[in-house]
Amino acid sequence: MRTPGGAPLARPGPAALRAGAEAAAAGLPGLLLAAERLASVVDTGAHGLRLAGTGDEFWQYRAAQPGDPAASIDWRRSARSDAAFVREREMQSPQAAAFWVAATPGMDWTGDPARPTKQARGALLGLALGLVLLRGGERVAVAGRAPRGGRTQAEALGRDLIAATGALPDAGALRPGQRLVLIGDFLDDPAPLAALTRQAAAQGVRGAMLQVLDPVEETFPFQGAIRFRGPGVAVADHLTRDAAALRGAYLARLADRRALLGQMADASGLHFGTHDTAQPPAQALMWLYQALAE
């Protein structure tokens, strides 16, 4: 995904995008395999809604009331007593979860060739969570597409995750009541994210925001004279004569940014977490699953 010279790929046109997506989809089985292995960590339990409704699990018997259709009366239970009973089931409405893994030039970067890029890690986490949710009977999709359930949806989810472009989903992709999973580095301008979280709050969307960073970005291990270049074209260079002296200021800004993201998440009912690519992904997956389960 990176040219040998170190410059990230420019945003491709539609044809190139398709070609890129196909090339990326070539790695999809591997991603699926890794995601499945990762998803096996999480054992989904039933998560009933604790109220009567449509579902597979028995919920309660109640006395039949006028208006209940005769077909709904449980005759075996009713035969043991005088009253007629209706068998109710626990309501189990599947949740729809929208995924988004930011695909910015900055995401396509790693500070060490031994580590995956932030985007690769994000896609792995997103797909693994999708698999977990699918196994739990939920419907999942990349934000902007119709969520579907079933085993086959995993492949579509992985393909779409890889082919997606942009830092954030479109605002119109949110649906009320959906679960939203945002994975990215969130180092760019926070204003669009703030708008998205406000809209999510307005539509009652809940979910999780996971900031994936490289350890280099978290520790800033530079020293000497360095000209920093942003991987995107829009980010201006920053020239410093003594990078080591900037570490404190940089880390303070990073902490400020995390605090800001946390505030935005709290205000909109999302959970905010961080993950660095040096950590095992299972940890982050567990966190995501729990954040969604609440």
Added chain:
Amino acid sequence: MLTIGPLGFAAPWLLAALGALPLLWWLLRALPPAPRDVVFPGTALMAGLADPSALARRTPWWLLALRMLALAAVIAAMAGPVWRPDPRPAGVGPLLVVVDAGWAAAPDWAGVQARARAAIDRAEGAGRPVALWLADGQDGRGAVRFGTAAEAEARLRAALPQPWATRHPDPVAALADAPAAFDTLWLSDGLDHPRRADWLAALSARGAVTVVPPARAVRSLALTGDDQPALVLRQAGGAGTGLPAVLAIGPDPQGVQRQLARLAPPPAATATDGVLSATLPLDLPPELRNRITRLAIEGEASAGAVVLADDRVRRHKVALVGDARATEGQALLSPLHYLRQALTGRADVVEGGLADVLPAAPDVVILADALPDAEGAALARWVADGGLLVRFAGPRMAASDELEGDPLLPVRLRPGGRDAGGALAWGTPRALAPFDAQGPFAGLAVPTDVTVRAQLLPEPDPDLAGRILSALTDGTPLVTRGPLGQGSIVLFHTTANTDWSNLPLSGLFVQMLDRLVQSARVTAVTPATPSTDAPHWTPQAVLDGFGRPADAGGLAPVAAAAFAAGPAPGAPAGIYAAGERRAALNAGGALVPALGAADWPGAALESAARAPGLALGGWLLALAALALALDTLGSAWLAGGRRTGARAGAGA
């Protein structure tokens, strides 16, 4: 002058700047190295962050050492280091620098200037007043005036050698304003010039005189005004070096100036009075010779090494005189037709009656079966002055009753002549005998088909055998030559047309005429004889002191008398014209060397061993430049290494 071992410094206080090197070391260490490029997504978070302190990375010690070396070299160079400086004391009192600025100084002018500048610099270091005297004969400079070294150096930089010989001033007038005692450094051009002894005596009376002889040989080139122009190459000094070649330069057929011929000097040169001289005959085909514009000594840049070609080198002027009463006959029957064809392109041909052509100063007059008649006396005077008269026999000459007493004939002729091979004759036409190996026609091939049917026969004479240049197979003369005064008379005993012989139809005729015309003296337009109608000579093209063409625009015409005196201020070496005539004023000529100690009584002669030491400033500056270049390379290598390192770190 501070001296440390064999090393001297002209401005030693500048070495104090070396004490600042530690400060420079610190400064150089503070110089920021080139930043390396790092791709970093967190850059977006860094906008507006300012460096708390511009702490530099350490520059490698060897780069620092290189820079310090460059700076130290520059400082040392500025301090004027001299290897083995002149140990003599710099002297006190004013210093006069006399520079011989004639053409002889031109080949080594840069060396002369450098030596004079070194002397002036040294005097400046000692705080002595300095005067510069250029002995180029340009008056109006007045007397020797002492001033600051800066003035003298400025004048020295602007000084150029002149295209005439060095001229020394009148000592009394030149030293009118000079102080009573001063030292003199005399940069001589190695030649003796008028008033040199007086000038030297006057300078010696005021103080010590040091004479610097020229570093290389003085060479001059001159044209001798003999019948056949030849070059005289002279060399004074420069023991052990051979004479160089002489280049003949002129336009090629396309009009481009180029070397037409290279005249090698004879291996054996005669040496008299320390002057090596050799004579180079200008032995070139006429076509080449007529194109020559200048002759120059190879590799010698001086006006004295250049001879400009004028009328003397140019082709001869030949006057054709036929029968004044010639009828309007067919051209092929005219004797002049064959002569004209033979001479066209090889000589300037003038035609007319004797009275018309003699004032045109021809080199050769050809009379084709014509009698001098009334102009005989004038023609005889012209021949006696050195002219070459060529006569052709013919029916009219044969019929002349004055043949016996004609003074303009090399031999006495019998009236009547001889007819061989005619319809009524017993004999057959005679062929030509081979030419004498010593005569002017030596070496010409005789075609077998050239025959002579009729000729005029000479009276038997004791001188006859010595006067025959060419004979027929029976021994009767075909061409005879006799002297008259400084000139000579040549008689062809047959006609110039085909009446008596088919010789004019052959190529031999052309070659014989060519040889005869070449043997004629060139009527030099001698500058020494002022012409009444052209008392002034106008410069057409002049040379500068280095022998290069210079602008002649601002020069006034030169009076004939001054012209005869040779190149001088106001009359530089060059080509001058008066009317139709063109004459060259050449600077080179006889050399009178003044190289030995005996020529400079009372003066110290500076030899190469005692010359002031080798100035190392330039070498040190070159070393500094080299060190800086290496520093650039090293910095580039460092930056490149960092960049590739950054790539390896951030890549993949």
